[in-house]
Amino acid sequence: MRAVIMHAPGDVRVEEIPDASVIEPTDAVIRPAAVCVCGSDLWPYRGIEALHGPTAMGHEYVGVVEQVGAEVRDIAVGDWVVGSFVASDNTCEICQAGYQSRCVHQVMMGSVGTQSELVRIPLADGTLVKTPGVPEADLIPSLLAASDVLGTGWFAAVAAEAGPGRTVAVVGDGAVGLLGILAARELGAERIIAMSRHADRQALAREFGATDIVEERGDAGVARVKELTGGLGAHSTIEAVGTDEAMQQAIGLTRPGGHVGFVGVSHDVQIDGLGLFFSSVHLHGGPAPVRRFLPDLIDRIWRREIDPGRVFDLTLPLEEAAEAYAAMDERRATKVLLTP
Numbered sequence: 001m002r003a004v005i006m007h008a009p010g011d012v013r014v015e016e017i018p019d020a021s022v023i024e025p026t027d028a029v030i031r032p033a034a035v036c037v038c039g040s041d042l043w044p045y046r047g048i049e050a051l052h053g054p055t056a057m058g059h060e061y062v063g064v065v066e067q068v069g070a071e072v073r074d075i076a077v078g079d080w081v082v083g084s085f086v087a088s089d090n091t092c093e094i095c096q097a098g099y100q101s102r103c104v105h106q107v108m109m110g111s112v113g114t115q116s117e118l119v120r121i122p123l124a125d126g127t128l129v130k131t132p133g134v135p136e137a138d139l140i141p142s143l144l145a146a147s148d149v150l151g152t153g154w155f156a157a158v159a160a161e162a163g164p165g166r167t168v169a170v171v172g173d174g175a176v177g178l179l180g181i182l183a184a185r186e187l188g189a190e191r192i193i194a195m196s197r198h199a200d201r202q203a204l205a206r207e208f209g210a211t212d213i214v215e216e217r218g219d220a221g222v223a224r225v226k227e228l229t230g231g232l233g234a235h236s237t238i239e240a241v242g243t244d245e246a247m248q249q250a251i252g253l254t255r256p257g258g259h260v261g262f263v264g265v266s267h268d269v270q271i272d273g274l275g276l277f278f279s280s281v282h283l284h285g286g287p288a289p290v291r292r293f294l295p296d297l298i299d300r301i302w303r304r305e306i307d308p309g310r311v312f313d314l315t316l317p318l319e320e321a322a323e324a325y326a327a328m329d330e331r332r333a334t335k336v337l338l339t340p
């Protein structure tokens with residue numbers, strides 16, 4: 001099968017590798033209808049995260065089940081499925097509490113690789129959620145978004161306790177930040193402040209429900225949000241970047257007693273204990289338990305209540321994966337969908 005392999009920073013190739021197959025009896029193999037490139041795939045692409053030899057890339061996927069292992073009960077060949085970027089049994093105590101991304105048997109799909117013509121899905125019964133039927137083609141990008149960026153933005157909004165009467169600030173205007181805006185709107189937030197400097201992303205932010213745009217960053221961004229909130233700061237803040245600057249900004253612009261939902265993968269974030277102590281904010285985050293939200297998100301997409309697939313602004317064949325990475329790296333695209 002053809003698969004996207006990263007050899008070194010900036011060096012992405014599409015190569016022939018052995019077909020994905022059932023290894024464990026709880027595995028399934030799917031043929032993805034679409035996969036995509038994630039902002040987190042850019043960390044190794046930019047050399048910020050180390051690669052350990054040539055690496056199969058990707059962790060987002062939707063598609064049709066082609067094979068199932070002997071112990072798979074709930075998923076069958078021919079099912080149309082969406083899964084999270086973390087495979088989980090969905091039965092252990094951690095899963096049952098709603099934290100499937102930290103399942104005691106978790107498998108990060110990034111360690112398997114999904115940007116390929118076939119994908120092995122571990123723990124298929126726990127990981128995969130069936131759609132009500134074969135989706136119409138225009139729903140596929142939204143279902144694919146549910147696999148990670150929508151589910152992650154949704155978790156961030158829930159962790160930040162976005163809801164009626166709340167002012168929500170969103171740090172980061174990548175796909176996750178933009179979909180955090182959509183989630184905050186769906187959860188009933190009164191006011192949503194998007195922090196973005198890019199005109200095209202500001203436009204999509206407004207379409208998803210942002211009521212205010214703040215272009216300043218760092219201390220100036222904090223000051224601007226406080227100015228917009230009567231000097232108090234936001235009730236709920238979504239941090240969707242993962243840098244130290246973004247995290248400091250998120251904590252700084254949240255009012256005492258407020259909540260920060262942080263879902264940007266942390267890179268060199270240093271939190272000062274005394275500053276955190278006096279901030280009096282709640283911090284909750286981590287790899288999003290997307291599996292918790294998938295049934296609800298699939299329903300909302302199926303009923304055409306939300307259109308998170310709007311974050312894909314470029315579609316390319318899998319063979320052109322190198323261009324997909326370059327386009328996202330150079331910010332010519334927010335998120336690229338790949339068709340295997």
Ligand SMILES: [Zn+2]
Binds near residue numbers: 090093103105
């Ligand atoms: Zn589990």
